[in-house]
Amino acid sequence: MKLLYYITFLTLSLRFDLSFCQSSPSLILTEQGVQKVKSHLGQVPIFDNTLEKVKSEVNQAIQVGIKVPIPKDLAGGYTHEQHKSNFFLLQKAGVLFQITGDETYANYIKEMLFVYKEMYPTIDRHPETRSYARGKLFWQCLNDANWLVYASQAYDCIYGWLSPEERDQLNKDLFRPMADFLSVETPQFFNRIHNHSTWGNAAVGMIGLVINDEELVKRALYGLDKQVAGDIIKDNDGGLIELPGQEEAGFLAQINHAFSPDGYYTEGPYYQRYAIYPFLIFAQALQNKRPESQIFEYRDGVLLKGVSALLNLTNSSGAFFPINDCQKGMSYLSRELVTAVSLAYHYGEQNPALLSIIEKQNRVPLNDTGIHSALAIVQGISKPFVQKSIQLRDGAEGDEGALGILRASANDETEEQFSAVMKYAKHGMGHGHFDKLSFSYYRNSREILQDYGSARWVNVEQKDGGGYLKENRSWAKQTVAHNTVVINQTSQFKANTSEADKHHGTPFFFDSSNEKIQVMSAMDTNSYPGIKLHRTMALIKSKAFEYPILLDLFQVDADSPQEVVELPFYYSGQVMQTNFDYKMSASLNSIGENYGYQHLWKEALGKPKDSVMKFNWLLDNQFYTLTSAVDVKDEMIFGRIGANDPHFNLRRDPVFIIRKKDINKVLFASIVEAHGAYSPITELAQNTYSNVKAIKVLYDEKGYSVVQFSDNQQRKWVFALANQNNSKTAKHHLQTDQLDLEWEGVYVLTNEFLEP
Amino acid sequence: MKLLYYITFLTLSLRFDLSFCQSSPSLILTEQGVQKVKSHLGQVPIFDNTLEKVKSEVNQAIQVGIKVPIPKDLAGGYTHEQHKSNFFLLQKAGVLFQITGDETYANYIKEMLFVYKEMYPTIDRHPETRSYARGKLFWQCLNDANWLVYASQAYDCIYGWLSPEERDQLNKDLFRPMADFLSVETPQFFNRIHNHSTWGNAAVGMIGLVINDEELVKRALYGLDKQVAGDIIKDNDGGLIELPGQEEAGFLAQINHAFSPDGYYTEGPYYQRYAIYPFLIFAQALQNKRPESQIFEYRDGVLLKGVSALLNLTNSSGAFFPINDCQKGMSYLSRELVTAVSLAYHYGEQNPALLSIIEKQNRVPLNDTGIHSALAIVQGISKPFVQKSIQLRDGAEGDEGALGILRASANDETEEQFSAVMKYAKHGMGHGHFDKLSFSYYRNSREILQDYGSARWVNVEQKDGGGYLKENRSWAKQTVAHNTVVINQTSQFKANTSEADKHHGTPFFFDSSNEKIQVMSAMDTNSYPGIKLHRTMALIKSKAFEYPILLDLFQVDADSPQEVVELPFYYSGQVMQTNFDYKMSASLNSIGENYGYQHLWKEALGKPKDSVMKFNWLLDNQFYTLTSAVDVKDEMIFGRIGANDPHFNLRRDPVFIIRKKDINKVLFASIVEAHGAYSPITELAQNTYSNVKAIKVLYDEKGYSVVQFSDNQQRKWVFALANQNNSKTAKHHLQTDQLDLEWEGVYVLTNEFLEP
16 A cells, blocks of 8 residues: 555654754754845845735734733634734744844744743633633634644744753643643544644644654654544534544545545635645645655645645635635635645746746745745746636545536637536535535636535624634525525435535536537435436537526436425526516515525515526626526526524525426526626616527437527527436437437537427 | 806807808817827827727727617617617717828718618607607607717718718708707707706707807707697606796706706716716807807806816715716716816816826817827826815705715825715705715725615616616605605605705705814705704714714704604625624515615614614625614614515615604714724734724703713713804803813814713
């Protein structure tokens, strides 16, 4: 096993290096790095500006003085924010000491650490009891680990400068106890396969590297032998403490389990962004202190692939797609990605496209990687970073579903980009949403069809201490909060996380090689017993349409008739027009009682007039139309989020739901189309109407599905899909009374076929 | 009378000039202007770029060919948009012919005009019958007048180039009939005091100047003798065709009536922007053809004051405050203001601050004024345009109410600007809203407390042909749609426009001279019989608060107890926290049945816990808090727009209402406070809580009102107002058991007074 090899290798390597006695930094900053920085100061604008900002920030803090309050508050509260601020300041002061040589910074670190040293032995676990793993400085160990990851770096920067006695005191009374507290004393925190534990592992490992404590380093890399106490089974988010069949723990196990071979992290990009910092910073420390570990080559370089995956999991302004629990707005401008991108540049293949992202970040880590990339930018070798259509496989072996992203530029003249993101990956553990085969659709950074994200304002104390809100579970995670089919108004896996974690979506087909039509297709046979779901999305560029159109085919195939099958579209914007009549509710009631439906007001109910349903809306002065093949028995519902929301924790966003009743097999066939524009200044409205005339299902059986759509100029297209054969070379011939189609591969799009 | 003097002067002047036979343009472009343009081409970027864009646009249109369809559609529909496009193209082609000398453009104009000449005599009034004054080319005369104002300019540019026979044909079959159609044949359109008629007057006058038809010019300047047919009393918006006591008509009468001495236009900035074009373009034509008219000095130069007023009626990005019927987003970047600002620069005092607006517009009119200002910009003399705190009086004599705008910058480091706009002007005729003493509050260009604007998407055909929606009357105009007191859930003047038009607000006090505290105060005694309303707003800058705070005192003084007195605040953003409990409605019903209340869902109902009510919300990652003095019997309502809105014509915006019951005298005392910030990237939340600790009413009698507020550091402020004496020098002494205050002038703000 490849894994075992690495472990042995690292174990051996640890034996030889622990006696090294440092006098200059060696954890993140190195002696060579410091020399390079010093010799280029004033010549590398991004580095110099970052340094100036950090200096000004730390100088100001030094003036204010050291504040180490007795821990009391939740996130957003004073003591929490103060301790958080302290660890960032410590790390920055360490860097400043090394770069400037000014002992003010070293003294500041020393003094603050000694205050912590005095307090730490006197405090028990945090008085706030809501965490499954309470910290000491903070309400949860996670934040204590954050503290230690940053403080270790500061400590490394002054380690050689401190007297041996000072080091001994700090090691004995602060760092070693803290490392033990986070590990052996809190195994339910340290020994998981989870981003919390990654922080714990990195914290313990990094302080171990600083103080040359081999036991701590080993503990960090391989976890505890100790079994987790049996009475703590789940964390606060419902995630399991111990994964089924979990056989390993520690940092290397995290790498083995957290990332797929494509660098995708099953919790989604928001948590990947959070987790990537301890992964990378501990890896950097290992690389510096244990270069023979070759940690950045571990598992085919999966850590750096993780950075690449993250950068592709963003909209055009760099904000992460809000897969699973994710607060919208988090982006590659975050401090974690500032560390990550320069690091990926330095330890990777010096990809010049990364430099353009660093230019947008407009700051670099003040270490070896930062000076390297800042110097490269000065050399003018930066190239634009192009976000690609990409499928990122999930699961440690890459065989547990995937996330698909299709992107198409609008045309040659503008830089507009349309992106469709479909999730057919694993559930995503405690932060996962019941959203298999859901998608979201972007125009540049604007959500046309949104994923709700999480119900949370991180660190905003007013909103329940900044933690997850009750509605995150009752609404945001539920299936109906997503753009995917809901069967009988019940969430996938009946909203059971453990069940959901056992299954993943099944990638069927992904092909982005043809610029004119890119296709992603995936199935799910587990979310609802006895029901097969198969969604295929095609992003099509044609001169017939102003912008790329998104063809969405959602097949539902159930063993038995289902009462209600609904497909929601969380459009953003203002309803302009429909081609059907609807009746506004005189008073509003929730659509249902459970699985998120209790949070949806039913604003209006419509019935189609014929077999083509059109819904036209306006967003940011641009028009959009959804055109769907419907049955006259179908219903269309205009809903709005916000029912049963006693503290206004939910946004009042709208939804449009297509409802089919008493069916066992159906194909939802829709086109999402951007068109036209409006200017409130010229008051000119252009292309306000859809150019899709009609869409209809020509054929839908086990073997094949065929839809036809046409435009206002009576041009017709036919899209045919082989439902069960994803071979790219298989030959198909489908002949019926109405059809005679031959093609090779999974699908065909023809605009030559004319309906008889 | 000054007015008579001008009229006589103009009448005389007309006698002498009508025999002039032109061979080069003289209406808007002049021979000298053309020479100046030609000699500077390629040296004035803004002019050159505008010219290139116009050239490319017209060249493209020439390639497509001339399209003059038989009129059929409403605004947004094909024939409407085509005829609209045609008149813009005509005008532009005329300019291009003069500047480039290329006869392609002259031929294009000639050909198009001849197609119109063929069609015009064959068509009757437009088949769409909804207008009180149906046009021929368009559904309303207004648009026909637009056509003629622009086409006249094109005609002027080729007039000397055409053969006398061609001119005769066009004059006889097209222009003269059109001028008659718009005037003598449609007096209810031509003879009003209204923006519609201004277009009509300008159209008839401009074509008269081009073809040297004195009768038309006189008709334009002085209106028709003819009485308006008695059966048309109101226009489609409920505006009166004939104003009470109206004694004059025509263009000069429009100037007399439309503008206040401060250049304020009673319909509000959106319509002023629309109306200013015919005012200015006809004035420019008069100035060129009849310089002795001194039209830009008419009424102390009120036309140019109108431009200045418009520029001050904008938020920080130049969008007009949505007073009365106004589609939000219209701004000084509009084509009308492009004409207006360069014209004001040229004919006014060459104010260099206007140049900075022209730079933002990034285009100039392709005529004498445009080349003048573009050249000035090249000379680098542009200065920033600073929007000021200003009170703009309403009414022809300036004594019919006013609009007040207070502005304060956030601090010295940022360019943030807070602006409060209060309306205590005239109703505003057919486009007026029942919104006396309403206000809106801006942070830069962002609405913190919004005015709804109009319920309309201009020219968006899907939305009822782009015209005013039914909900404009049932919702947008109603009092409850505004941030002002509503008595017994009934609109001011019971929503009767004619009644409302008879009255205006009463300015009480306006002082923006003290940067630390700017105050505006106004009364209304007519909107509700037997009830005196008096609102005073103070924009206060203090180091105690992060940003300026807005103190809002709304006094209600009724002869008898009123059942329900409500003050709505149309906040934008997400509810964060309140200091009172509220109960969410399990199902939503409208708050009332009439006067706009039928459109408000009641989302939640709260009761204060003590005498200070706090409501904290988040908008664009910045925090806001409303702090109000309340009684425990009061109620707080969270509402949302959208009930009884069968076609989704309304935005689902939220409102917070403070409701007092069974009172005859009360003072609503509130502070609106901006504070703090949140970043979804750093996830840091700063200053999330209000720094206003409390507000209370210390005294409220006929003579004086006194409120006290304090901050979290226990600092106290007292604001005292003399309610009935607006002398700036009057001395006041108010002594009660609790108070002993002496001051001079209308108000005092002290932070030295300490409560006993």
